[in-house]
Amino acid sequence: MKYLFPLAALALLTACGAANEPASSSNNDNGQAVTYPETRTSDTIDTYFGTEVADPYRWLEDDRSEETAAWVEAQNEVTFSYLEQIPYRDSVRQTLSDAWNFERVSAPFTEGDYIYFSRNDGLQDQSVIYRKKEGGEEEIFLDPNTFSEDGTTSLAQLSFSRDGSLVAYATSEGGSDWRTIYVLDAETKEEIVEPLTDIKFTGISWYGNQGFYYSTYDKPEGSALSEMTDQHKLYYHELGTSQSDDPVIFGEAEDEIHRYVGAQVTEDDRYLLVSASVSTSGNKLFLRDLSESDSDFVTILDHTDSDTRLLDNDGDTLFLVTNLDAPNQRLVSTSASEPQPANWQDLIAETENVLRVSTGSGYIFAQYMVDAVAQVQQYDYEGQLVREIDLPGVGSVGGFSGNKDDETLYYSFTNYITASNTYAFNPDSGESDLYIQSGADFDPENYVSEQVFYTSKDGTRIPMIISYREGIDLDGSNPTLLYGYGGFNISLTPSFSVMNAVWMDMGGIYAVPNIRGGGEYGREWHQGGTQLNKQNVFDDFIAAAEYLIEENYTSSEKLALRGGSNGGLLVGAVMTQRPDLFQVALPAVGVLDMLRYHTFTAGAGWAHDYGTAEDSEEMFRYLLDYSPLHNVEEGVTYPATMITTADHDDRVVPAHSFKFAAELQDKDSGTNPQLIRIAVNAGHGAGMPMSMIIDQAADILSFTLYSMGEEEVNLD
Known part of the structure; x- marks a missing residue:
């Protein structure tokens, strides 16, 4: 994740x-x-x-x-x-x-043997990533304040390998969208490969502990800050190899422009999903079975008339969030062997309110916007409503996401007059407890x-x-x-x-x-x-x-x-x-x-x-x-x-x-x-x-x- x-x-x-x-x-x-x-x-x-x-x-x-x-x-x-x-x-x-000078702590997440979280003491230029073992002492894992003397180099991304033993993180210098990716042994915090450079508009999607997928453009010959970057390409970096040897996985065809290409590997490392767009709205979607060597991409959507993404999979069943034939979005399920729209089945149908969906602890969470404020419902993977979740008030929520084996999920709640608080949510009982109260005065x-x-x-x-x-x-x-x-x-x-x-x-x-x-x-x-x-x-x-x-x-x-x-x-x-x-x-x-x-x-x-x-x-x-x-x-x-x-x-x-x-x-x-x-x-x-x-x-x-x-x- x-x-x-x-x-x-x-x-x-x-x-x-x-x-x-x-x-x-x-x-x-x-x-x-x-x-x-x-x-x-x-x-x-x-x-x-x-x-x-x-x-x-x-x-x-x-x-x-x-x-x-x-x-x-x-x-x-x-x-x-x-x-x-x-x-x-x-x-x-x-x-x-003075108003900003209060401690800010993120919700925790577990990777390998460690619990990770970020914290800013108040006026630190960049928040620091800490970790600890259950019942152990916390330690600094990554301090972006050391990336540059003036604090203008920031941590842009953090992504752990499947078992948490490795971590890739991206930095941005001076707020630029061009990034550098570093890979560490998570236990020793030592760099294990040469940094990957000139990366732009990318995710970092691990395939087991072997390597990861990333996206970027060919760097312009002129100004990197202003010249056009038009053809996005998806690469795979296998650990132990040089970036110059990274193969192009998608986007090499010169007769077809894809300005934004992204990749997602399912949590079980079974499938690779690739999204390709020419604009900020609408995407094509392709599937590759990673359990079969040299398998070809299967087209799920060959047009950009919708915004469609993978939510999760359960074996060879895919769960997709889409606004195809559903302007307010719906959640559908389909078989990976026949993933095209003709075979989609509604799991959570479209309603009059806009839907956002997340997963964690083996459940699906449907977050609705009702006149721009949040309501949340919990479902199982059969599409059965488990409960409507009581929120702390009228406002916005973030979170309700995690790995399938997480016993506790976390979410934040905020509005224009309530500083963001973090709540621990028990997905089995539906109970929420205040986990981190904001220190804002x-x-x-x-x-x-x-x-x-x-x-x-x-x-x-x-x-x-x-x-x-x-x-x-x-x-x-x-x-x-x-x-x-x-x-x-x-x-x-x-x-x-x-x-x-x-x-x-x-x-x-x-x-x-x-x-x-x-x-x-x-x-x-x-x-x-x-x-x-x-x-x-x-x-x-x-x-x-x-x-x-x-x-x-x-x-x-x-x-x-x-x-x-x-x-x-x-x-x-x-x-x-x-x-x-x-x-x-x-x-x-x-x-x-x-x-x-x-x-x-x-x-x-x-x-x-x-x-x-x-x-x-x-x-x-x-x-x-x-x-x-x-x-x-x-x-x-x-x-x-x-x-x-x-x-x-x-x-x-x-x-x-x-x-x-x-x-x-x-x-x-x-x-x-x-x-x-x-x-x-x-x-x-x-x-x-x-x-x-x-x-x-x-x-x-x-x-x-x-x-x-x-x-x-x-x-x-």
Whole structure:
């Protein structure tokens, strides 16, 4: 079973504006003068279906150029100089540091003779993996804080061999998606093979103790951070051999593109399942019987019209989770000898609520989302309901998974005002006991978290959870963070965040709508926010903002929009469509150039949600109409904006954010600051060290409140 656990010299600054207009500047409402770095323009023009589109900041896409590095350094100098003038910034940072300074311990899991778990003492940059024998003393097994001096190299994956005697783990440097895999003797903790390098978007699936399957791309000849990675391949690494000799198991055919390939070996080492996708939605599925030498792959699904994966097997019976002919998902069983859809039998049929499924202790656990909150049912392998599980409250759960011989399973429970607690679950009796109580100094009894429903532009009913400190006056004066995502079938279910808890402690409101494009109501909800339906996502978010204002939670002057990645696109699109609606915009690591997103790294795989400018003239014009980069207009006053990105983000390359910032700084006609904060030696977000997380959170909250005109902050 798998468990996861200097820029250019200052002298180069002159290169940024060598052929440029004088640097633009503004004087904001707080009296701070902001002079932006000069950003050179070029005459780059692309033609789509006879329409010319200028791209004056194309040169910022070159992440290896000294000119781009100098621009980054100059922008950071302006941004941090501005942030340093916020009078309560240091106090907010200290408050966040104090709030995060509590021990965090994961649920345990057993491998071989040891019980493993992770722990962070509070402010450690990376959590540490510990282990102990039953009744024995605990010891450090793996300490990612030793991977690099600055804490920016993180543990990205941890996977033990079948008997727990070996372990493979992957590291990420500076948040990059490119990984290195190390293999240790679990008892001695000594490396037993040369590290495997240049691995991207992979699982680590062991075959007994002999070796493991992994996936990667051919490394680009140019920039590893921005060039396209289009053909994913599955490899097998046999221990004792060189990585260069690893055979390609799947994905070598040049006439068939698979951008994402993954492998799973069944717990009994009988079968290998391979999933192959061209996009982030929909996959083909193939089966190989590993008990027969040189067996061929058997096709289970030869199309990408569904999302289908293996849950488990019992001998030659396979259990598959699928949304084929079931938009909300179902669990089916089939024989490995005839695994095609015509032979599938429903074990847990589709219902009106979205299904997620896990296994452990010889049982199946069906987790349903009911208006974005969890309900869990326990089944046996015959599909018979054992019980409905009593949860600690209304919120989200994670866990209910493990090996078939585990006597105890663990799950976490959380919501927006309840820090995550871990519970031990007895699968035979159905009883839950608190196993690890969060050490967060935050009492949910002092807060309110309520679910409301509002109507979007086209009449669609949208749920939203609004959380705040009990006793505040809902008089329209409350600083409010409206957070959204709206894409890729991702569901925003209630979860606790130290940053958001501090925001509420300071009198703020935190609101999360479950807008279309997500997975809260199944495949149709997702499809309702994709491609030529993408405007629905922005309309849903705009309607959420209008609801908060109409119901007197807040006002436009006290409202901030925040989102990351696809959520960064959401914020960018809404701030350019309705700049009057809110005071602050916080787009993070966003997809902001909708005409070129698919030309970078694995961006082409996002086309299922977005479409591309090459698909058709209709799709091109639709993308152009909402692309944040292309809809910044002269003479418009935009909200106070702080774009956040990172120099090692190879998921959504920082050029999106760079070009968007340049457009805002050049065209905005108001006095609100248009800043970009670029984290150095960090990526899309995963693995960011705690010190950087706290620094960034402090800057976001301080900038937001300062831009709302808050002269002081309640930090009691």
